[in-house]
Amino acid sequence: MTAPDDEPAEVALSAADVVAGYLPGVDIVNGCSVEVGVGELVGIIGPNGAGKSTLVKAIFGLVPVRRGRVELRGRDITNQAADQLVAAGVGYVPQNNNVFPSLTVAENLEMGLYLRTRALAERTAFVGELFPVLGARRTQRAGSLSGGERQMVAMGRALMMDPTVLLLDEPSAGLSPRFQSEVFSRVRSVNDAGVSILMVEQNARRCLQVCDRAYVLDQGRNAYTGPGRSLLDDPKVVELYLGTLAQA
Amino acid sequence: MADADADLVAERAALAEAERTIAPGSAARAARDVLAEVEPEPGVAKPDPILVVEGMRRSFGGLTAVDVDHLEVQRGAITALIGPNGAGKSTLFNLLTGFDRPDHGNWSFDGRPLVGLRTHQIARLGLVRSFQLTKALARLTVLDNMKLAGQDQAGERLLPALARPRWRAQEAAIEGRADALLERFQLSAMRSQLAGTLSGGQRKLLDMARALMTEPRLVCLDEPMAGVNPALTQSLLHHVTGLRDDGTTVLFVEHDIDVVMEISDWVVVLGEGRVIAEGPPHTVAKDPQVIEAYLGVADEENVG
Numbered sequence: 001m002t003a004p005d006d007e008p009a010e011v012a013l014s015a016a017d018v019v020a021g022y023l024p025g026v027d028i029v030n031g032c033s034v035e036v037g038v039g040e041l042v043g044i045i046g047p048n049g050a051g052k053s054t055l056v057k058a059i060f061g062l063v064p065v066r067r068g069r070v071e072l073r074g075r076d077i078t079n080q081a082a083d084q085l086v087a088a089g090v091g092y093v094p095q096n097n098n099v100f101p102s103l104t105v106a107e108n109l110e111m112g113l114y115l116r117t118r119a120l121a122e123r124t125a126f127v128g129e130l131f132p133v134l135g136a137r138r139t140q141r142a143g144s145l146s147g148g149e150r151q152m153v154a155m156g157r158a159l160m161m162d163p164t165v166l167l168l169d170e171p172s173a174g175l176s177p178r179f180q181s182e183v184f185s186r187v188r189s190v191n192d193a194g195v196s197i198l199m200v201e202q203n204a205r206r207c208l209q210v211c212d213r214a215y216v217l218d219q220g221r222n223a224y225t226g227p228g229r230s231l232l233d234d235p236k237v238v239e240l241y242l243g244t245l246a247q248a
Numbered sequence: 249m250a251d252a253d254a255d256l257v258a259e260r261a262a263l264a265e266a267e268r269t270i271a272p273g274s275a276a277r278a279a280r281d282v283l284a285e286v287e288p289e290p291g292v293a294k295p296d297p298i299l300v301v302e303g304m305r306r307s308f309g310g311l312t313a314v315d316v317d318h319l320e321v322q323r324g325a326i327t328a329l330i331g332p333n334g335a336g337k338s339t340l341f342n343l344l345t346g347f348d349r350p351d352h353g354n355w356s357f358d359g360r361p362l363v364g365l366r367t368h369q370i371a372r373l374g375l376v377r378s379f380q381l382t383k384a385l386a387r388l389t390v391l392d393n394m395k396l397a398g399q400d401q402a403g404e405r406l407l408p409a410l411a412r413p414r415w416r417a418q419e420a421a422i423e424g425r426a427d428a429l430l431e432r433f434q435l436s437a438m439r440s441q442l443a444g445t446l447s448g449g450q451r452k453l454l455d456m457a458r459a460l461m462t463e464p465r466l467v468c469l470d471e472p473m474a475g476v477n478p479a480l481t482q483s484l485l486h487h488v489t490g491l492r493d494d495g496t497t498v499l500f501v502e503h504d505i506d507v508v509m510e511i512s513d514w515v516v517v518l519g520e521g522r523v524i525a526e527g528p529p530h531t532v533a534k535d536p537q538v539i540e541a542y543l544g545v546a547d548e549e550n551v552g
Contacts, residue, residue, distance in 0.1 A: 028447075051447075054447075173474055173475055175503060202474070204477075241479055243481055
């Protein structure tokens with residue numbers, strides 16, 4: 001877990017001075033800038049309503065970017081449609097409603113690969129190795145899975161396309177502590193396998209522990225930026241954004 | 249090292265200070281003292297149960313999601329329901345509150361059998377729930393979402409609805425209660441926004457605030473802290489203990505073990521639909537079966 005002191009050498013994904021929002025005249029993200037270096041695992045934390053999820057949705061073209069620029073490996077991808085982004089190598093796992101409940105686990109994974117069906121066997125094996133539980137439940141309908149298992153199906157499906165950058169919106173939400181640890185270590189191993197990751201997390205402590213670098217967003221802007229560990233050690237960050245409950 | 253935007257951080261610090269000045273609920277330890285006398289074993293009887301579950305089963309195809317022989321929830325206490333993903337916690341909540349029907353079994357609330365009752369009938373008796381995935385009405389304002397949950401509104405009936413002076417006072421009282429709850433959950437600034445514009449965490453808060461509009465006697469909270477920023481968790485915990493101190497019984501599903509340890513008077517552990525353990529939080533946390541099934545072996549929090 002090396003944390004480079006200066007800017008990462010090669011940038012996989014960058015969002016510069018992004019302004020975005022749902023309703024006309026209401027900006028949720030208000031001039032945010034984030035960068036994910038090639039091979040980097042980057043976290044975004046912050047209070048409720050800070051605009052974390054909205055920023056990730058804006059990067060993925062689900063919320064209009066009003067100002068600013070999003071680039072994938074130097075190429076402008078601002079406001080591109082989701083299918084183009086997926087084809088270009090951006091994967092996205094939403095927070096809720098992220099599986100097709102009436103399809104089986106195997107079919108859900110297959111749906112993730114409809115643009116590149118020839119790689120099915122290889123990608124299924126890759127995903128099955130990361131999430132063994134999906135193998136055991138491959139013929140079960142996704143709608144009958146527990147919340148945690150659905151999250152894994154959703155992550156697995158995004159990985160089917162072998163993305164360059166994976167956007168995760170609260171992957172640990174709704175998981176038991178044991179699964180949370182598992183998911184964070186899976187996120188880490190996906191990253192070790194070469195996928196750059198931008199992850200929004202509410203479980204700020206865990207997030208900072210696994211991330212190379214992190215951004216703290218507040219009111220749609222960058223409040224803090226730094227290596228995960230140095231944010232964890234910053235008393236001001238702890239007091240204002242992490243809470244002191246788990247410290248005892 | 250970490251770079252900071254001083255203005256934003258100063259603003260956040262002022263907010264945190266304001267939050268701290270909200271007085272926490274009085275430390276009503278009565279529930280814990282009563283429960284200290286109870287044997288920590290699955291299905292044990294409580295001195296004053298508000299909710300009693302008897303032989304409740306629910307299967308989906310070949311999978312038995314809930315199979316609870318006997319479970320009692322102590323009145324006036326905070327009971328946590330924990331267990332691994334897929335243990336049947338949310339299904340049990342659905343069954344208790346009428347959102348799903350059991351294959352077998354009985355359950356009663358305050359001595360009144362609930363078998364066959366619909367969700368709204370159960371809610372009127374004083375047993376209300378919140379959801380893991382929020383259910384706010386996106387096209388109504390935050391305030392209207394709250395007011396909608398007010399009980400027995402005169403304006404709901406056709407004839408009285410035409411005579412506004414007759415329900416103006418009630419409307420004002422409901423709005424007052426709604427505003428007080430919104431304030432408590434830090435949603436006042438968004439009261440006239442459409443609920444659909446709230447962030448995930450804010451919807452969570454709205455969901456909980458709305459459940460409290462009905463002044464329930466037993467409130468079931470499905471992962472109330474999930475998706476809520478950790479700095480706000482602490483003040484939310486005060487609100488939950490405050491509810492208990494005001495006499496409301498709380499049953500909640502939660503994965504954050506620190507939260508469970510901090511506020512619950514009693515913990516029930518589900519595993520594959522069955523009650524595998526129950527007891528005071530610190531007794532349960534030492535149960536090897538619980539550690540194995542739920543907590544996992546290594547707690548990464550303590551590594552480095």
